[in-house]
Amino acid sequence: MADKADSTPTTMTKTLASRLANIVPFHVMELQKMAAALEADGKSIIHLGIGEPDFTAPPQVIEAATVAMQNGHLQYTPALGILPLRQAISDHYRDVYGVEVGAERIVITAGASGALLLACAALVEKGSEVLMPDPCYPCNRHFVAAFEGRSKCVPCGPESRFQLTDNMVKNHWGPDTKGVLLASPSNPTGTSIPPSTLSSIINTVHSKNGFVIVDEIYGGLTYTNDSPKPFTALSLSSDIIIINSFSKYFHMTGWRLGYLIIPAALLPAIEKLSQNLFICPSVIAQHAALACFQPSTLCTYSARLAELATRRAFIIPALKSLGWEIPVEPDGAFYVYCDVSRWTADADSLTREILRDVGVVVVPGMDFGVWGAKKYVRVSYAQRMEKLGEAVERLRGFFEGRRPLRGEGLVKDDVRHEGMVVEE
Ligand SMILES: Cc1ncc(COP(=O)(O)O)c(C=O)c1O
Incomplete structure (x- = not known):
């Protein structure tokens, strides 16, 4: 019997539980797919999207x-x-x-x-x-x-x-x-x-x-x-x-x-x-x-934490210098949540453009909810300093010569996801 690798509906699709309607895919995965396709074509990509330390287990x-x-x-x-x-x-x-x-x-x-x-x-x-x-x-x-x-x-x-x-x-x-x-x-x-x-x-x-x-x-x-x-x-x-x-x-x-x-x-x-x-x-x-939990391993983790702190100290001012607003300085994790509404009315399309034009992956706010989703992007700085430096330079090149939005171009509406109760 032939293997059904395509997405043609089958008897099984008809039996899918209705609760699946309330589960939406991760947009970052779509960006990752796009990044993988560009990488396969030989383009150099810097990943500031995925929420994963670049350090692996000691x-x-x-x-x-x-x-x-x-x-x-x-x-x-x-x-x-x-x-x-x-x-x-x-x-x-x-x-x-x-x-x-x-x-x-x-x-x-x-x-x-x-x-x-x-x-x-x-x-x-x-x-x-x-x-x-x-x-x-x-x-x-x-x-x-x-x-x-x-x-x-x-x-x-x-x-x-x-x-x-x-x-x-x-x-x-x-x-x-x-x-x-x-x-x-x-x-x-x-x-x-x-x-x-x-x-x-x-x-x-x-x-x-x-x-x-x-x-x-x-x-x-x-x-x-x-x-x-x-x-x-x-x-x-x-x-x-x-x-x-x-x-x-x-x-x-x-x-x-x-x-x-x-x-x-x-x-x-x-x-x-x-x-x-x-x-x-x-x-x-x-x-x-x-x-x-061995003392020597705990020392390794402390040293890596210090390295993350160095990256954080670099990336926050560097992103601000691009005209990205950071309304609240993060105190933990390895993320910076940036307001890019000065540059776009739709952070999702901006992240795609950035990936296509300069090969940097950052995640649009729509992955994390509804409120302000079109305004924000998440940057993960769990990446080596050289990569962070290069990413910032690529982004600088991307924004050079662009004019910030004004007045009616600015974001007004939030996006809606299916199956979410949103309290106003
Ligand atoms: C807030 C939060 N909780 C849970 C998880 C899932 O983590 P784990 O890899 O331990 O399953 C993540 C992963 O990014 C996360 O950011």
Whole structure:
């Protein structure tokens, strides 16, 4: 029988679940496809699009993975993860964040994505609403949609550092709202929620018997000296869910390893979901990750953080010198969210033009929500300094001789995505 590699509808397409209508593709993937085609034609492309550190796992981690395989650690592990790794994370929270989290509250998952999936499977009901900022990590609304919940995306502008405030949570909480999903520092904006705001939000949500999920995947990747110690929302309350990962701070994106920190009472629910949905996270990745916490590996990560700080110090003024506005300086992650409305009424077409003309990939705001989506682009500076320098020069060439927009050319409308509830 002939293989159907084309997209002609089949009987199977007719059986697709209706919830898929609420799940939209990642636009950045379209840009990546375009970039790949240009690269195949011999064009040099600089990638400032993808949210992935250019550093890969340090040698100690690779060595630990090799040893694990040689020692035959190749079978299923407990669904919650191997105890030494759960303990190592618990120790790390005590040493770095100054909070005591028992290893039994830590659940190892297949990346932060697996953690978000488990949390949403446990908490989101059909028809229930989850508050989140717009802009935010696009997959969040799709995790909620996968369990037939609705994301209530609240426009968050520069005034609140693109993050929800306690008042917004109070104003947008409705009869069907079940909880909030926050990320600090955030993707795409690299901004964090001040601890006092987070504390008020947690109190408000608890007073409404709702849940609080805080995605701290960019935790540790912070560049300000405001707080004497790295911060986790766990220092405010243990009655919340923390999402975290080895992808960003530990540079292990492709290893697919993350974790949840949950109140002990949720453990039976999460354990049975994890057993059924994943059986367990990758055994090799779990053994490899143990090496992340060795003193020499932690030193490597600190040095890499310092390198990211250097890149950040270069890229922010460099982007401003192009006439890109950075209304809020990011304090974390490795992103800068730039307002390019001086140059275009549609950031999406601008990103395509930039890619086609000068071979630089940056991501349009429409990937992250609706509010201001036509105005903003996200730049990831997780790229070597030489590449960042060259990218800026190419962009300078692109904008040279262009005239900024005025008056009626400026952006007025936001884009709309199917299946999104947008609160005005
Ligand atoms: C805010 C946020 N959460 C979760 C994820 C998913 O990460 P992981 O690779 O750990 O699944 C990402 C990835 O970019 C992210 O930016």
